[in-house]
Amino acid sequence: MEPQTAASLPSTAGQTTADNPWPLRVLSEKLKIHIENSPFAWVEGQLLEANVRNGHAYLTLRDVDADNSFSVTIWSSVMRKLETTPQVGSRVVARVKPSFYAKTGRLSLNATDLRPVGLGELLVRLERLRQALGAEGLFDPGHKRALPVLPGRIGLITGRDSDAEKDVLRNATLRWPSAQFRVINTAVQGVDAATQVMAALKELDADPDVDVIVIARGGGALEDLLPFSNEELVRAVFAAQTPVVSAIGHEADRPILDDVADLRASTPTDAAKRIVPDLNEEFSGLQLARNRLERSINNLLEREAQLLAAVRERPVLANPQVMVTSRAEDLARYRQRSSDLLHYRVQRARDEITHLKSQVRALSPQQTLDRGYSVTQLADGSIVREAANAPVNTEIFIRLASGQLAAQTTESLPAGDAAR
Template identity: 80%
Template sequence: MENQQSAGPASSLPPTAAQTSAENPWPLRVLSEKLKIHIENSPVTWVEGQLLEANVRNGHAYLTLRDVDVDNSFSVTVWASVMRTLDSTPQVGSRVVARVKPSFYAKTGRLSLNASDLRPVGLGELLVRLERLRQALGAEGLFDAERKRRLPVLPGKIGLITGRDSDAEKDVVRNATLRWPAVQFRIINTAVQGVDAVPQVIKALHELDADPTVEVIVIARGGGALEDLLPFSNEDLVREVAAAHTPVVSAIGHEADRPILDDVADLRASTPTDAAKRIVPDLNEEFAGLDAARQRLDRAVNTLLQREGQLIASLRARPVLANPQVMVSSRAEDLERWRERATAVFSHRVQRAGDEISHLRAQMRALSPQQTLDRGYSVTQLADGRVLRDVRDAAPNDQLRIRVAAGQLTAAVHDIFPAEAPAESN
C-alpha cells in the first residue's frame, strides 16, 4: 500500500523542467538526478591549466586547476588508481594538461572534474606552442615592418605599464630621467605574471592609448622563467598591441627573452634600461652634438670666407682691376680706329657715288631734248599740241608752234613740200 501511495505522486511529476510550476514543482532530488545524468554524459575532455592547490591524501590527489589566462578554476580529483600511473606527483604552480570528465555530487550539488590522466606541460611543448602562434600571427602580417610606427624624437609624455615597485619601473624612470630630466611619465601598475596579468595589461593599454597626451607606451617587466613571461605571448594581448594607435615599446626580460610581444611591438628593447635609452635622447649627447655642429659650422664659414677672400684678392690682382682705366682707354682706341675707318669708307663711298651721279648727269644731259635743241634743232607742234613729224599732217594756213633752244615762236603754213621717196636701187 505504501509503495502504491508513493508511486502515485511520482507518476504525476512533470516530465521536463519546462513543465514544472509553483503548483507542481520537482523535488530537489529530481533536479539533482537529472543534472547528474546530463553532466556525467559529457564527453571526456583534455584541458590545460595551472595548479593552485595539490593535496594528496590516502593516495588520492585533490587539486584546484586554474585557467592560465583568466580567473576560472575547477576542483579536480585524481583517484589513487590514476595516481599510481603518473610519473610525478602534482606540484603547486606547475602547468598541466589533464584528461577529465565532469562529475556531479548530487548530495551537496558539487561539480568537479575526475582526471583519468595528468601530464605536466614541458618547456619544449610550450616553446612549440609559442612558435606555432608566432608563425600564425606572422602570416597575418602583424609583424610586418610596414605596420610599425616611428617613435617621436622627444615624447611629451611616456605611458609605462609595469609591476608595482618593480625594478623594471625604476630602471625605465631613472634612466629616462637621467637622459632627459624634463621627461614626464604616466605609470599604470599591473600584474606582470599570473592569471591577472593579461586582462590588467590590456586594460592599462586601452587607457593609455586613449590619452592624447601619451605619445609612446612602454610595457616593461624584468626577467624570469618562461612560464612567468607567458602573459606577454598571449594572443589577446598581442592583438591589442597591434591595434593600438600609440607606438608601443616592448621591454620584457633580458636580451635572451623574446616573447611574441617583442615581434608585434613598434620597437623591441632588450631590457627596460635599453627602453629608456631608446625612447628619449640623452641631453648631454644633444648638447655635445650641438657643440660639434656649431664647430663644424664655424669651420665651414671660416673656410668659405677664406676661400672667397683669396678669390677676391686674385681678382683684384688682375690688371683690369688694378688699373680699370686700361679697359676704357683700350676700348677708346679701338673705337677711334673704327670711327676713322668708318669715316674713310663712308667718304670714299660718297665720292664714288658723286662721280657716278656726275657721269649719269652728263649722260642724261647728252640724251636730253634740250641738248638736241642746243645743237640747232627745233620741235614743231600743231595747234592741238601734237608734234609735227610729217608735213602731210599740216595744211596751209595752219598755225604751228615752234620750240627752239631758247624760247618758242608761232608760224603759219604757206607751202607744203612733201619729202621725195628715195630712189630704188637696181
C-alpha cells in the first residue's frame, strides 16, 4: 500500500474505506477537536480519590446514584483559587470540560471550579424531592398496608454484622422466640447502597414466605443516609407488595424512605418491637381473658342458681295441688255464672213472650168477638161489609165469640135506613 498524503485522506469518517482508511492519529485528532469543543458543564458527584501532587489535584468523581465515574484534573492555577482542599468521600459540584489525550485515547475532565455541597443545600434538595413525591401520592396513608399480626417470616435488609442487624434479631427473638428471619446484607451507605437495597427489596418482595420487610440502619450523618432518600429506592418501596418497615434510626432530617414506608420505626430496636408481638404480653392477655371468662361463667351459674332457688320456693311448687284447686274453684265459679246468666236470659225471654201474647190477644179478632161483636160471612168465607153484599135470601154465617150461626137474609136495608 502506497503511503497516504494529506490530500488523499478522506475528509470525513463516512468516506473512509478498508482501502482508504484514516491513520489512527487522524481519528484521535478529530476526536480531540470534537470533544474539546464541548461547553463547560456543572456536574455533581462524590470523590472516591483525591491525590494532590505538585499543586495539581487528580480526582476520581463518581455519580452518587449510579456506577459511573470520571477522572478529574484540577491544575494548580485553579487549586490556588479553591477555598477548600478536595477530600475523599465528600460530595461536590464541579465546573468541568471534557479533555481528550490523543496519545493514549484517554478521556478525562478538567475542572475550573470545585465546590463542596453543604448540608443546607442537600436538605433543600431533599425537601424539594419530598414535596414532589408527596404531590404524586407516594406518601398517601390510604396506600400504606397494615403489618401482619404475627409474620411467618421477616425479611431484613441491613449492613453486614451491623448493630442494627443484631438489635432487630435479638429484640424480635426476645419478644417472640419462634420468629424467623431472612437476612440480606447490603451496603447501607455510599454510592452502591441504594442499588443493593433495591435488589434485596425486589428479592424479598418476590419471596412468598416473607410477610414483612425491614430496612434497618443504626443512624448516622446526613451524608451517610442519602441513599435512603434515593428517588428510585423510594419508588421501589412504594411499588412493593409486601409491607415495608423503615428503621433507619435518625430522628432529625429523616430520610424520605421513612415517609413512603408502610411503618416508620424510630430505631431498629423499635422496629423489632413493632413487627412481632410480645409473647409474655400475649400470655398475660390470655390469662386475663381466661379470668374474665371464668368470672362471667361463675356469675352466670350463680345467677341461674338463685333464679332456680326462687322458682323452687314458689307456693305452686311447694303445694302443686294449688294449681288444680285454684283452677277448679275458677271453673265452678264460671259454671255458676254461666248458669245464672242462662237462667236470667230464659226468664227474660219468658217475660217477653208473655207480653207479646198479651199484645197479640188484645189485637186479635177473638178479643173483639168476646166483647159482643160478631163477624158475618158468606158461604165462600168472605166477610160481609155492606148490606148490598147480602141481598134477600142470601145464606150467611154469623161467627160469635163462641160458635157460629147459619141464617138467611130476609131484608137488605141501605146504611141510612138501618140506622133508623
